Amino acid sequence: MATEDESSSWRTFVFGDEDLPDPDYPIDHVPRDERKGLVSISAVLLGFVFFAGTLWSGAEVGAAMGFGPMLSATAVGYAILGVYVAALCGIAAKAGLTTVLLARYSFGRWGAKFADLLLGGTQVGWFGVTIPMVAIPTATFFGLESRTFVLALIVIWGVLHLATAYFGYEGMEKLSLVAVPILVVVGLLSVFIAVQDAGGVSGLFSSTGGGGMGFAAAVTIVVGTFISGGTQAPNWARFASSTRVGFWAGLIAFLLGNGFLFLSGAVGGAVYDVTPAGDLYEVLAAQGLAAVGLIALVLNIWTTNDNAAYAFGVAGSEAFEFDRKRPFVLAGGTVGILLALAGAESLLIPWLSTLGQYVPPLGGVIIADFLLCWRLDVPRMEDVDFADVRWIAVLAYGVGVVVAILTAGQVVPGVGAPQVLPGPGGAALNGLVAAFVVHTVAYYLFEETGLLAGHDVDAAAERL
Template identity: 30%
Template sequence: MSTGSTDPGATPVADADHVLGEEYEHVPVPQAARRSLFSMVTVWAGFPMIITGAMTGSILVLGMGFARALVAMIIGNLIMLAYVGALGLSATLSGMNFALIASRVFGTKGYALASGLLSTLLLGWFAVQTGITGALISTTYGLNYVAMTIVAGLLYIAITFIGVRGLHLIGLVSVPFFFVLGLFVVFHSASTSSLDAIWNYAGNNGVATMSMGVGLTVVVALFIDAGTVTADFNRWAKTGTHSLIATFSAFPVSNLVAMLVGGIMTAALAVPDANPFGADNMFGYINSLQIGWLSALAFLFLYINLGSVCSHCLYNAATGWSRILGSRMRLLAIVLGIIGIAVAAGNVWAFFIQWLSLLGVVVPPIGMILLVEAYLLKPGVTVEREWRTTPFISWAIGSAAGFVVEFYAPHLSTAISAGLVAAVAHLALSTLRDRSPAPGLSA
């Protein structure tokens, strides 16, 4: 099937579609093209089992102490399981990507705002993770930051260009690689301490400064963007059961494993004023041992591991923008990837925490509105109108609530508050609205 731009420049991409397989940017994935359970698990498991997740686990433990951070990790991941699992199941039943589903909720033109925002944020994540790759390689081995960032970005573009099969292949390599090195870091660092000391670790310099609400926001916000556009992945699942199992492999399994690696290492070493985004992470710890072959392995690991999350994010961004622009995923992967590399070279990864804060406010309302539509309102299969105002109002209300919590009740979870308020608002407004259809359009 050939869909997308008629521009002559798209011909090589069309040839790639023929060789590598159709990506179904504009139509639902047919059952015959759906992928196996094993493939879906590797796609999802390879996404959150990354060094950035370990860094996040370290941040949680530094801010909350180990025991409270563990509670936040578990609860946050269970929330993500419910949220992503429900969105993914809906996508599996329809076979549609996020942009196609959003066009039914926000309108055939209105969806571009939601899809464009999420796709752009995911492109930002691609730039952030690519920048982290270049920065860690540069500071550890004394290599040129810009050169290492470009090498990383081009590699990640190549993986994304292959399509969903590429996500499967990188997950197939990345997951066992992380698991083995993660176990090594956990046991090696824990050998310098005791289980009691790790469990009772109270936080950075013995002080816990992060509330449970903020901790939950950090856990949820780490993958809330990609979790909201989970339809881009779960539309490939053959059955609803496969979809839920694949989601479970990511949340809580892979994400929790990654966070625990960083959290246990941080609590065991108890380094004062540790900097997880500097040298105080599993990559820095491995290299600090000054074992030649292990450092070489860590170099390879970093590129492969962050290549997994980068290729997933770029895939989401390219899928979303290809739908909006009427183009192809592979063409947009190249274009957006180059833009992401250029942004990464400017050290944008340093704004990681600011990204988490932004995502925690504006993204959860979108996913919760989609869930209300799919499971409570059930609008059917007809596309309604070009613009639907109720979802946008609900989105604004939820985001506003998130900002209020951020500034006036910082001890609560911004992400959860924004999502729940948006869901309640959308259900209430949809119940109250005049359902009379406009001429020639369904309500």
């Protein structure tokens, strides 16, 4: 039987010091004296976007289009993605709230519970499908590829990924401040070696690609690489010291950071014959830098996966209106590790497609709501009598999802022959835009005219 001291230690591990507030404020506005500067917010968001899947996408587009046309598609696609995420980050910084708490304003107190399930549940799945992406290469590097060893590594890496999320923003910030500079240096080094191996810049641009992909299809792949993850960016941008800092941190991470990673994948995929094309570890191994490649891959996956764990932690806090995130980080992480042990890595591509169809319309509703309906004049939550369900947002989200599903894989005009849009890219952008438009129109038709009731906001509310 556990002693009183042992019971107290266990509760502290699960909940944190119950005499102190959760330093991440999972169900409240982040206080002004806890806000961070541009370097801190950018580092955390850059750690989030540095994900191996972006490298593969870059290699795929570069191989299909050729290097020159790929650069144009990359510039357009990441401009779209960067502005979308930067807008969400600016809104989060203004309000000091996570994505799921912003959803409470847009969808209502009970309507936001769906956002909790969607954003938290999908991130648990993401956590599970990505752990093997570092566990399997680690086993390969050490020449110990038995199933038992791989399973042991899945548990070890899963626990480590949870560790920084367990300590919240501060833990992720410290990891990112170390990992991001290393990943940038390694990426630049790899690109430099690859360019030399290709015979210089002219060698890269001489590639015409294999064809089969037009400009429109390429842009949608670029947008689709991280548009779902970008919808979660408010979870960290809410710590920004100002709206401007939040906006620029989002733009730096999702335009420059993601664009750099995409370009690195395209260069590696164009020069080296590895599978999957552009794979960070395999490319560096082909360059004689296998150990460096493993270190870079570890940091790459870790800085993305601890953000996933943090996301389902704060989603659980909102769902149960509980002011501690740690229990949900630990519970969701346990489920994610079990999924990884069951072989969930085979579901990565279908999971990306699902995220691309169901998550971005939520972001479209939130942006429309805070920019065009609230006009960034955000009252504190305690000054709002939230409606149970805000039906115009439900309508807009539903239309966005339907549009995303119907346009996933549809044939659209490309450059030259018609091209097939990849699901995660085309669906994501189409669903987002549809949700944005429908929510804006429905607000001015129904809530502004008084046909449908919205939230009851105290006229004397203290503004942020």
